[in-house]
Structures are given as structure tokens and as C-alpha cells.
Amino acid sequence: MNSRIAHIASNTFREAVRDRVLYNLIVFALLMSAAAVVVGQISIDIERLVVINLGLTAVSLFGMVIAIFIGIGLVSKEIEKRTLYTVLSRPVRRWEFIVGKFFGLAGTLAVNTFFMAIGVFVALLYVSHRFQKQDGWVLVALYFIILQFLIITALTLFFSSFSSPLLSAVFAFSLFVIGSFAEDLRGFASMTQGTTRWLATGAAYLVPNFSALNIITSVAHSQPVSGQLVLYNSAYALVYTAMAICGAVLVFERRNLK
Amino acid sequence: MAAIEILGLEKTYSIGFWRKRPKHALRPLDLKVEEGEIFGFLGPNGAGKTTTLKLLMGLIFPTAGSARILGMAVDDPRMKAQIGFLPEQPYFYDYLTARELLEYYGQLSGVEAKQRWSRVNEVLQRVGLPDVGGVQLRKFSKGMLQRVGIAQAILHDPKVVFFDEPMSGLDPMGRREVRDLMAQLKVEGKTVFFSTHILSDAEALCDRVGIIHQGELRGVGAVADLTSSVHGKVEVVWQGTTVPPSLRALGAECHVTRDTVRAMLSEANQDAAIEALRRERLRLVSVTPVRTSLEDYYLQKLQPANATVGVGAKA
Numbered sequence: 001m002n003s004r005i006a007h008i009a010s011n012t013f014r015e016a017v018r019d020r021v022l023y024n025l026i027v028f029a030l031l032m033s034a035a036a037v038v039v040g041q042i043s044i045d046i047e048r049l050v051v052i053n054l055g056l057t058a059v060s061l062f063g064m065v066i067a068i069f070i071g072i073g074l075v076s077k078e079i080e081k082r083t084l085y086t087v088l089s090r091p092v093r094r095w096e097f098i099v100g101k102f103f104g105l106a107g108t109l110a111v112n113t114f115f116m117a118i119g120v121f122v123a124l125l126y127v128s129h130r131f132q133k134q135d136g137w138v139l140v141a142l143y144f145i146i147l148q149f150l151i152i153t154a155l156t157l158f159f160s161s162f163s164s165p166l167l168s169a170v171f172a173f174s175l176f177v178i179g180s181f182a183e184d185l186r187g188f189a190s191m192t193q194g195t196t197r198w199l200a201t202g203a204a205y206l207v208p209n210f211s212a213l214n215i216i217t218s219v220a221h222s223q224p225v226s227g228q229l230v231l232y233n234s235a236y237a238l239v240y241t242a243m244a245i246c247g248a249v250l251v252f253e254r255r256n257l258k
Numbered sequence: 259m260a261a262i263e264i265l266g267l268e269k270t271y272s273i274g275f276w277r278k279r280p281k282h283a284l285r286p287l288d289l290k291v292e293e294g295e296i297f298g299f300l301g302p303n304g305a306g307k308t309t310t311l312k313l314l315m316g317l318i319f320p321t322a323g324s325a326r327i328l329g330m331a332v333d334d335p336r337m338k339a340q341i342g343f344l345p346e347q348p349y350f351y352d353y354l355t356a357r358e359l360l361e362y363y364g365q366l367s368g369v370e371a372k373q374r375w376s377r378v379n380e381v382l383q384r385v386g387l388p389d390v391g392g393v394q395l396r397k398f399s400k401g402m403l404q405r406v407g408i409a410q411a412i413l414h415d416p417k418v419v420f421f422d423e424p425m426s427g428l429d430p431m432g433r434r435e436v437r438d439l440m441a442q443l444k445v446e447g448k449t450v451f452f453s454t455h456i457l458s459d460a461e462a463l464c465d466r467v468g469i470i471h472q473g474e475l476r477g478v479g480a481v482a483d484l485t486s487s488v489h490g491k492v493e494v495v496w497q498g499t500t501v502p503p504s505l506r507a508l509g510a511e512c513h514v515t516r517d518t519v520r521a522m523l524s525e526a527n528q529d530a531a532i533e534a535l536r537r538e539r540l541r542l543v544s545v546t547p548v549r550t551s552l553e554d555y556y557l558q559k560l561q562p563a564n565a566t567v568g569v570g571a572k573a
Contacts, residue, residue, distance in 0.1 A: 011351070019355035081349045086410060089315040089343035089420075090366045091335035147320040256318040 004092050004128075005100040012104020016070060021108060024062050025115050025224050031058055036123040052220040054121035060145050062116065063109050070192060071107070071156030072168040074101045075248075079257055088257070091193070095249040096160035096210060102157055102245055109149045117142050134222040140230060141219040147237035151208045152176055154244035161251040179210035208240055259329050261418050261449035262291040262314070264322035269309050269473075285474045286323060291451055291466075293417075294445050298460035298481075299453040300556060301470040307453035308346055310420050315343055327418060333395070339368055341490040342411035346422040346453075347404060352396035354572040356406050357388060359395060360413055369412035381409040386435055400427040408436065412443070419443060421452035425459055437463055461485065461552040469559040476559035484555045492528050494521045496535050504534040518543065 016022070032055060039050045073100070078084040088095060117139075124135060155175055159168035178185070182204060190202035213233055215225055269284040284306045291297045298305050312318045314325055316526070317333045330337035350359050358380040369377055382391050391397075393432040395406065404427045410420055425433045440463055443450050455461055460467050461481060468478040494510070496519055501512045510521040523531055528545060535542050544560055 004366055007362065011354075011362055015351065015353055081346075082345055083349060085312075085315065085317055085345040086350070086363065086407075087366060088317060089338065089341070090363065091338040091368060092366050093335065111388065205403065254319070256362055257312070258318065 002096060004096050005076070005103065007135060008087075008089060008100025009103035009107060010099060012074070012101050013107050015181070016108040021066060021070065022112060022115075025112065025119075028058060028062055028116050029119055032119040040047050048124065048132075049220045050125050050179050051120070051127050052141075053216060055116075055123060056138070056141050056145065056216040058143065059113060059116045059120065060148065060214075061115060063145065063149050064152060066112065067105065067109055068150045068156055068169055068172045070105055070166040071153050071172065073114065074157055075160045075252065076103060076165050076168070084257060090141045098161070098249050099158060099245065099250055101162065102118070102153060105153050105157075106150055108155065110146060110174040112204070113146055113149070115212055131224075136225075137219040137222070138226045141215050144213045144215055144232075144233060148208075148210055148213045148234060149245070150214075150241045151179075151210075151237055154241040154248070155208065158244045158248040158251070161248040161255065175207055176210065179208040181211060182209040183211040184206055209236065213237065218240075260290045260326075261293040261295070262289070262297075262325070262327050262451060263329075264310075264314075264323070264325045267310070267313055267320050267325050268322040268352045269306075269313060269318065270321045280472045284313070284375040287469065287470075287475050289475065291449060293449050294444065294447055296440060296450045297452070298464035298467040299451065299470060300455065300457065300460055300467050301453075302455055302560070305470045306473040308422055309472060309473070311420055311451075311453060312342070312343075313421065318378070334510070341537055342414065342416035342419040343417075344407045344411040344421045344424055347400075347426060348407035349423075350395050350403065350406060350410075351472050353394065353396050354386045354396070355407075356382065357391035359406065359530065360391075360410060361458060364408045364413055369414050376529045377413060377415075381384065381413050384412070384439065385409045386432075401429060401432050404428055405432070405494065407477060416448070418451065421450065423454055424452055425456055426464050427457075440493070457552050457556055463539045467552070467562065469556055471560050476554070479555075481552060485549055490525050491522055491548040492525050493548055494523065494528070495529050495546075496541060497541040500538065502534045502540070505531055508534070512551040522548065 032051075035054050036051060039054075043050055051087050075084075077086070084097075088094065088153055092219060120138065120142075121131075121135075124138070125131065151170060152175075156168060156172040159171045163171070185200065185204040185207065189204045215229075219225070265289050266286045266288060267284065268286045269282075271276040271281045271283055273281045282309070287310065299310065301307050309318070314327065314332055315319050316338075325332050327337050328340055328481065351362075354362065357378055361371055361374055364374040364377060378391070379388075382388050385408050387402065387405050387409070390402070395403065398406065405426070408421070408424060411421065421440070424436055428436060431467040437459060440450050440452070452463075464481050466478065466480050467484070469476045497517060498519065499514050499517065500522070501514070501519055502511075505521060505523075507524055508527040510527075510531065512521045521531065525547070532542060532545065
């Protein structure tokens with residue numbers, strides 16, 4: 001990675017840490033502890049299923065909230081506070097700034113997810129007393145969650161490169177919700193005719209397919225994940241992320257920083 | 259080679275919601291600043307100074323025209339490694355300490371890791387903040403932030419330094435220190451381009467100034483030329499409180515203050531006035547030609563084109 005991108009990414013990570021973003025881990029730890037204890041008392045034989053479902057859903061939601069609420073300020077806050085002026089007046093290209101910001105937030109989310117994953121596994125160990133072979137699939141589910149974070153971070157950066165933080169948050173959150181039902185949208189498209197079919201199909205393929213990246217329920221039921229799905233999902237997420245970042249760069253390259 | 263060369267640089271914004279109309283933030287600007295010069299860009303608030311600086315920094319894009327710094331285009335990273343910029347009322351990442359911020363900017367400017375530590379120490383010392391490198395910027399006063407801003411602008415030893423209102427937020431002592439620092443930069447061979455509306459700073463520091471108003475460059479000139487133009491009047495000062503009638507007859511405007519009298523009269527009547535004082539046995543203190551101040555020139559250039567005031571300065 002180009003050194004300027006690495007420096008911008010590292011500063012973005014440092015900002016998140018100093019702004020106490022990682023404090024969410026405390027809430028998460030409390031949630032997982034409470035869940036493990038309560039589930040252990042009220043569930044019979046489904047403790048593992050409940051802990052995986054609850055834990056991974058919490059990892060996903062906490063991360064999404066962080067990705068959206070930090071992502072919307074990544075560019076706009078720098079413009080509003082004019083901190084960008086002293087960065088872009090240096091030998092830093094605008095695309096380097098955007099890419100550096102992306103990696104900084106992606107890194108923050110990866111570290112956050114790593115610690116949350118430890119929390120999930122500790123809770124799992126608490127309720128099951130030992131790890132099972134199929135618990136390995138939880139790691140794949142976590143990997144897919146990180147892929148979702150990459151997509152939503154890139155999309156939030158894209159929106160924040162041209163709109164206000166509030167609108168960026170609305171756009172990103174809407175896409176997250178719609179994307180979570182992308183498979184249903186594709187199903188709906190296949191049932192329609194004519195122009196509606198074209199429009200619905202276009203929309204279905206335009207929104208990020210978060211439902212394909214959500215394997216929490218199947219992992220909780222100990223269903224295996226195929227290597228092909230891992231490969232397709234990885235390629236899909238990386239291409240989608242790259243396209244969203246390219247969009248953000250294209251907009252930002254032309255933007256007047258008033 | 260000129261340090262800064264601006265050719266027809268222009269910036270127009272569209273304003274209004276339904277019916278867009280153009281707002282000229284900067285009308286076609288042609289300007290050349292030579293290497294090693296301190297150039298003051300003067301004008302009232304909203305004149306177009308910051309717009310010009312933003313265009314030069316590549317923060318906004320021109321509607322027309324172009325600019326070159328050190329012979330390179332304004333978006334050339336090689337050029338940006340050789341310039342420093344202090345924005346107006348700078349704001350920095352307040353979760354960082356002053357040292358961390360300067361380290362970060364040093365990294366972005368390509369200052370080698372081996373030199374960074376010593377460069378940061380050096381500039382902190384130079385801006386009068388040697389003991390607060392480890393303090394988070396959110397605890398800094400406005401004046402201290404301004405000093406950090408100056409430090410980051412000169413951190414990487416740039417050839418050309420751009421300051422947007424560098425004295426803003428500083429107390430008189432701080433202003434004096436920044437003036438000295440800018441003078442020192444010139445001694446080091448750097449080119450300094452700074453915007454201000456504080457004329458005394460410009461008069462004390464600049465080799466040349468440009469006056470901008472309503473987005474239009476109204477005049478450029480060497481400070482020495484602008485302030486040496488004689489009005490054709492002299493000020494005669496003598497001890498006492500008596501004003502000889504013969505002096506009044508020469509058309510002198512006299513002001514008596516305690517035990518001295520100051521009279522302003524035409525240069526042609528200077529010898530007659532001295533003779534009149536000698537006749538009355540009054541003690542002559544001084545005879546000084548009246549010079550145009552930078553303020554006179556500035557105010558003249560701010561007038562609408564059809565309402566010029568008769569000041570003997572040339573543009």
C-alpha cells in the first residue's frame with residue numbers, strides 16, 4: 001500500500017480509537033455475558049443456536065452502526081472543519097485520501113469484529129462447555145459480516161462524498177435494509193412482466209446483496225458453507241466495494257471544497 | 259523563474275435555487291510573484307483572497323485560467339512537496355497532540371523518518387511552543403493553534419509558503435513573533451505569499467503587495483514605491499505655541515500640541531516658512547516630506563473606479 005494511504009488509514013484508525021468508538025465493545029461484552037447466563041438458564045439444547053444467532057446478529061448490527069455513523073463523517077467532517085485543507089495542500093492525491101479513509105475505517109471495524117468474535121466464542125464455550133467442529137463455520141459467518149462492513153463503508157464514503165451526513169446516513173441505512181432483502185427483491189423481479197420486471201431486476205442487482213452474505217441462521221443450525229459460496233461472496237463484495245470507492249473518488253476528484 | 263505565476267485565474271459560482279445567477283468570487287487574475295519575495299495580498303473580508311489561495315492549493319477548481327507554482331501545475335504532487343499552507347483560522351485533528359499532528363503531516367509531506375523527530379522539535383521551538391508538544395490540540399487556545407498552523411506549514415522546509423491571515427487570533431507579542439518568523443523565512447530564501455487585511459503587517463513585511471476587492475485585483479506594487487510617493491506637501495514642526503501670521507498667509511494648516519506646532523503646507527512654500535520661523539526666532543525641529551502610506555493606497559484602490567482619490571501612488 002502506498003505510504004500516504006497507510007498514514008491516512010492509520011490516522012483514521014487512531015481517531016476512531018480516541019473518539020472511544022471501541023467502547024461499544026464493553027456494551028457488547030455485557031450483552032454477550034448476560035445472554036450466555038440467561039440462555040443457559042432458560043434454553044434446553046438450543047443454547048448454542050441462540051448464542052450464535054444473538055452474538056453474530058449483534059456483531060453485524062454494532063458494526064453496521066459504526067460503519068454508517070463514522071463513515072458519514074469521514075469526508076464531510078474533514079471538509080466542515082477544514083482539516084482537509086492542510087492534508088490536500090500536501091503531496092496527497094484526492095483518491096489517496098478516500099482510499100486511506102476507507103482502509104482506516106475498515107481496519108477499525110476489523111479490529112472491533114475481532115474482539116467481538118472473541119466475545120461470541122467465549123459465550124459459546126460458556127454454554128457448550130467445549131468447542132465443536134461446526135463452530136468453525138462461525139468464523140466464515142464472521143468473515144461474511146466483515147465483507148458486509150466493507151460494502152457499507154464504501155457506500156457510506158460514496159454518499160458522504162457528495163451529500164450531507166444526515167442524507168448519507170439515510171441512504172446507507174436504506175441500502176442496508178433493502179440489501180438485506182435483496183433475494184426477495186430478485187424473487188419479486190422474476191414474477192413481474194415488462195417494464196416493471198426490467199426496473200425491479202435493475203434495482204435488485206444494483207442494491208448490495210446483503211442477504212447472500214448473511215449466513216447466520218444456517219451457521220447457527222450447524223449447516224456447512226460451501227467453498228464456492230465463500231469464493232463468490234468474496235469476489236462479489238470486493239467488486240462492489242471497489243466500484244463504490246471508485247464512485248466516491250470520481251465525485252470527490254471534482255468537488256470544490258468551499 | 260517566477261515562484262508563483264497566475265494567468266487569468268477566475269472563479270465563478272452559481273447561486274440561487276430556481277434561477278441560477280453567477281457570482282464572481284474571483285475575476286480574471288494575472289499575477290506573478292518572484293522567488294524570495296514576501297508578497298502581501300490585501301483586501302477586505304470577502305474580497306477574494308481566500309478564494310485565490312484555495313485555487314492555488316487545488317482545493318477548488320478554476321472556472322477559467324491557470325496557475326503555476328515553481329513552474330509546476332497546482333495539482334502536481336512534486337510541487338506540493340515544496341509548498342506550505344496555513345489556512346485561515348486553522349482547525350486540526352484535536353484528538354492528536356501537537357507532536358503527533360506534526361509527525362502525521364511530516365509523513366504526508368514525505369519528510370524522512372530519521373529527520374522527522376528533529377524537524378518537529380525545531381518547528382515547535384520556532385513557533386514558541388517547545389513545551390507543549392505532548393498536549394492534545396483540543397486544549398490549545400486559538401493563538402496556540404495558529405502557531406501550530408504555522409509550524410505545520412514550514413515543517414517540511416518548503417520553498418514557497420502561503421499564509422492565509424497568519425496574524426489572526428494572535429496577541430501583539432504573537433504577531434510580532436510571526437512577523438519576525440516571516441522575515442526570517444525571506445532571509446532563508448523562501449517565497450512568502452500571505453493574505454491579510456492588517457495593513458501595518460503588510461507595510462512592515464512585504465516587498466510587494468496586491469490589493470484585491472470584490473474579486474478584482476485593483477493594484478500591485480512595491481511597498482517602497484507606494485510609500486515613498488510625495489504628496490507635494492511638507493510637515494514643518496517647531497517649538498513653542500506661536501504661529502507667525504506670515505506662515506498662515508502661506509496657507510499652512512497648523513496644529514498646536516503642548517509646546518510644539520505642526521504645520522502642513524505646500525512644498526513650494528517650504529523655504530518661505532523656514533525663513534518666517536527664523537525671523538520670529540522660533541526653534542525649528544523638523545521639516546519632513548509627507549509620504550503616502552500604504553493605507554492611503556489601499557483606500558484609494560478600494561474606491562469604485564469612477565471615484566478615485568488624488569493620491570500620488572502608482573499601481
